[in-house]
Amino acid sequence: MRTVMVTGVGAIMGYGLLKSLREADPSIRLLGTDIYDDAVGRAWCDVFEQAPLTADEGYGQWLLRVLELYQVDLLIPGIEQDVHWLSDHRALLRQARCQVVLNDQRLIDLSRDKWAMDQALVAMGDPCRIPSVLGGDFATLKASLGLPFLLKPRRSYASKGLVWVRQEQDFAPHARLLGDFLMAQPIIGTAAQEYTVAVFGDGQGGAGAMITFQRSLASDGSTAKARVCHHATLEQAVVRLCQAFKPVGPTNLQFRRADDGTWRLLEINPRISSTSSIRRAFGYNEAAMCLAFYLEQRTPSTPTIRSGFAVRYIEDHVVHDRDHF
Numbered sequence: 001m002r003t004v005m006v007t008g009v010g011a012i013m014g015y016g017l018l019k020s021l022r023e024a025d026p027s028i029r030l031l032g033t034d035i036y037d038d039a040v041g042r043a044w045c046d047v048f049e050q051a052p053l054t055a056d057e058g059y060g061q062w063l064l065r066v067l068e069l070y071q072v073d074l075l076i077p078g079i080e081q082d083v084h085w086l087s088d089h090r091a092l093l094r095q096a097r098c099q100v101v102l103n104d105q106r107l108i109d110l111s112r113d114k115w116a117m118d119q120a121l122v123a124m125g126d127p128c129r130i131p132s133v134l135g136g137d138f139a140t141l142k143a144s145l146g147l148p149f150l151l152k153p154r155r156s157y158a159s160k161g162l163v164w165v166r167q168e169q170d171f172a173p174h175a176r177l178l179g180d181f182l183m184a185q186p187i188i189g190t191a192a193q194e195y196t197v198a199v200f201g202d203g204q205g206g207a208g209a210m211i212t213f214q215r216s217l218a219s220d221g222s223t224a225k226a227r228v229c230h231h232a233t234l235e236q237a238v239v240r241l242c243q244a245f246k247p248v249g250p251t252n253l254q255f256r257r258a259d260d261g262t263w264r265l266l267e268i269n270p271r272i273s274s275t276s277s278i279r280r281a282f283g284y285n286e287a288a289m290c291l292a293f294y295l296e297q298r299t300p301s302t303p304t305i306r307s308g309f310a311v312r313y314i315e316d317h318v319v320h321d322r323d324h325f
Helices: 012-024 040-044 059-069 080-088 105-111 114-124 138-145 168-177 232-245 276-281 286-295
Strands: 003-006 029-034 047-050 074-076 149-153 163-165 182-186 194-202 210-217 223-229 248-257 263-269 309-311
Touching: 003 012, 012 029, 012 040, 012 276, 012 286, 029 040, 074 286, 080 105, 105 114, 105 232, 105 263, 114 182, 114 263, 138 149, 138 168, 138 182, 149 168, 163 168, 194 223, 194 232, 194 286, 210 232, 210 276, 232 248, 232 263, 248 286, 276 286
Parallel strands: 003 029, 003 074, 029 047
Antiparallel strands: 149 163, 149 182, 194 210, 194 248, 210 223, 223 309, 248 263
């Protein structure tokens, strides 16, 4: 019996992974971890362990102990913070016997700083780059980027910390942060023209299986509504970026379509994203692909993608015979 460990099972990505793994192979033993002992993912785990924060100095030894205790075959990080910690501690992970779903280290490092990614796109001369700057006063930025423009945290995710600048009063409180913490960009297209693409990279530059959603966002930055779509020019851009960055395993690329019809890259998330459970409903099961790629050394086959749309809503998990998991 194979054992798969998923971290962060209280988050959408984490508990979505548990459900996808169960669908892929009901015989798998699922070990879930989370910093909260009442994480909802416990409802879909066979075994649960409460985890310390990755910032805890004892996290590494805790992780090695749990991996050994349960003889884990595959470790899948279910939140972005865990991806970063695992990527930074690859030498430690080599002490464990399990496989780890981790993307290319360079790509992970670039994704942690949007300015670093921007400069990589500059070096490539890639047309999907959104012009970005680290300095300038309001008048200069207004002239070069137009109004409104965005101030975007260099290190953030899920659209957190964005500042829309429509007038100088919007810019002034944040001006001193431009450079070290913020960068400025023009606004590309509209919220109705946002797309998320999942690929399964082979580490050699191949994009592998692919699925595209046109999406709208919830207030927390996650996907609230998604429609399966196909755009040949967008897929060409994705293939080009994969050839350059050589992702390994599940990778998520987010785009806006500009008014002139061109595609502009918002960010690359070198991990399974929170939209994974929706993708599974349309035939694209990233968890099953991970089992094939990491445990069976097989290139995942290209699935048949179903058409349609999805809407997320809040659902309750209720237990009546006790007041705990």
